Amino acid sequence: MTSNSETTTPPSGPAADASTARTPLGMWNSKPRQPVAGGAAAKQTARLARGLVLPGLIFTILLTQIPFVVTIIFSFLQWNQLRPDEIRFTGWDNYAVVFTGPDFLRSLLATVTITGSAVLLSLLLGLFLAVLLDRKFRGRGLARTLAITPFLVMPAAAALVWKWLMLDSNVGMVNWSLGLFGIDPVQWNTNYPWVTIVMVLVWQYTPFMMLILMAGLQSQGGDVLEAAAVDGAGPVRVFWSLTLPHLRPYAEIATLLGSIMLLQVFDPIAIMTKGTGGTKTLSYLLYERAFIGLDIGQAAAFGVVAVIVTIGFAMITLRSVFSIFVEGKVR
Numbered sequence: 622m623t624s625n626s627e628t629t630t631p632p633s634g635p636a637a638d639a640s641t642a643r644t645p646l647g648m649w650n651s652k653p654r655q656p657v658a659g660g661a662a663a664k665q666t667a668r669l670a671r672g673l674v675l676p677g678l679i680f681t682i683l684l685t686q687i688p689f690v691v692t693i694i695f696s697f698l699q700w701n702q703l704r705p706d707e708i709r710f711t712g713w714d715n716y717a718v719v720f721t722g723p724d725f726l727r728s729l730l731a732t733v734t735i736t737g738s739a740v741l742l743s744l745l746l747g748l749f750l751a752v753l754l755d756r757k758f759r760g761r762g763l764a765r766t767l768a769i770t771p772f773l774v775m776p777a778a779a780a781l782v783w784k785w786l787m788l789d790s791n792v793g794m795v796n797w798s799l800g801l802f803g804i805d806p807v808q809w810n811t812n813y814p815w816v817t818i819v820m821v822l823v824w825q826y827t828p829f830m831m832l833i834l835m836a837g838l839q840s841q842g843g844d845v846l847e848a849a850a851v852d853g854a855g856p857v858r859v860f861w862s863l864t865l866p867h868l869r870p871y872a873e874i875a876t877l878l879g880s881i882m883l884l885q886v887f888d889p890i891a892i893m894t895k896g897t898g899g900t901k902t903l904s905y906l907l908y909e910r911a912f913i914g915l916d917i918g919q920a921a922a923f924g925v926v927a928v929i930v931t932i933g934f935a936m937i938t939l940r941s942v943f944s945i946f947v948e949g950k951v952r
Contacts, residue, residue, distance in 0.1 A: 689928065695921035702915035715922035724906055725926070732902040735815070736883040739822035740876055746823065747830025747875070748868070752860075754831070755838045772828035776888035783821045784810060784893045814898030821889045826882070830875045837871030838864070877938040884931055903927040 699711040719725050754765050771779070787795050788809040796806040809817045841864065849859050887904040894900045896909065907927060911920035 689925075692921045692924050692928075695917055696925050698918045698921075700917040702917065711918065715918045716926070718919055719922050719926055724901075725903075725923070727899075728901050728903045728906040729930070731899050732884060732904075735818055735822070735886070735900065735902060736880055738819050739826065739883055740879045742819070742823045743826045743830045743879060744872060744876060746827045748834050748872070750827065750831045751834035751838055752864075755835060768831060769828040771825050772832075774825065776825070776886075777892065779821060779825050780889040780892040783817070783824070783889075788817060810893050814894035814900050817893055818886075818889050818900050821893070822883060822886060826879055829879060829882075833871050833875040833878075834868055837868045841867050881931075881935055881938060884934065903930070 696715050697710060697712060698708055699714070700708045750768055754761060754768060758764075774782075785793070787793050790796055790806045790808050793806075793809075795809070799805075799807065807813070849863060854862070885904055886902060887908065890896055890900050890902060890905045891908065896902075896905045901909070903923070904927070907920055907923045910916050910923055914920070
């Protein structure tokens with residue numbers, strides 16, 4: 622006696638392949654889907670991206686590295702514009718002048734002190750303005766626009782404005798303001814050249830620090846501040862315990878990037894002080910040897926050393942900047 626319900630078994634043999642190919646998904650042992658060839662597409666996309674970037678990369682290398690290589694070659698030559706026919710190879714003599722003479726260490730010290738002072742003061746004033754302009758008040762947009770204006774002024778134009786309009790002993794606004802309190806006019810560029818350079822740099826780079834710190838303030842969660850206020854914390858306690866720790870990565874980025882930019886300062890020194898009074902930085906020393914002393918070989922040697930110092934500082938600072946964003950190091 623046969624049963625009406627028969628057990629169905631999957632077909633076998635050559636017919637099984639055809640039947641399996643026609644069976645719905647999930648029945649028996651259907652063939653798996655073939656993987657999409659994503660590796661070839663990814664490689665093609667990467668090659669396309671490299672091809673698009675390559676012309677710009679080649680242009681950048683040619684624009685920056687060829688002059689640097691030529692400068693290195695010049696640094697091994699005795700070449701003075703006063704004696705243009707007496708060009709000869711001198712080896713390391715120009716570098717010996719760089720490291721044994723007093724000018725390099727003095728210029729390095731001036732570069733470090735001017736850069737450090739300007740960055741510190743700009744950071745403090747930028748923090749004050751960022752906290753002030755982060756509050757809501759009528760005309761805040763106009764106030765922010767006016768606050769960032771000094772950073773948009775060209776360095777040479779800023780130096781001229783400060784030299785004649787602000788610090789001139791006869792018609793300068795600073796001495797005019799001091800005269801209202803019975804203070805005699807001050808020869809700022811002559812008697813206090815280091816102070817004048819720092820003043821100009823602080824005025825110009827405070828908006829840069831302010832923008833970075835203001836971005837940090839606006840990224841701070843409002844719920845945290847509200848919770849602190851509910852717990853009874855005052856504005857000063859909230860600022861020291863919550864806002865400052867939150868702004869620490871932004872302050873580090875502003876300090877490091879500002880230092881890299883200020884290491885190359887030249888325009889205010891050339892226009893206002895001519896390198897006197899401890900303001901002869903590495904960039905101005907290079908200019909002095911090349912265009913005043915007309916010694917191309919020594920100027921090239923100073924330039925190579927200055928570039929190496931700047932690259933070393935930039936590598937350290939960029940590594941510090943990148944470490945801020947590494948997981949576990951964001952404070």
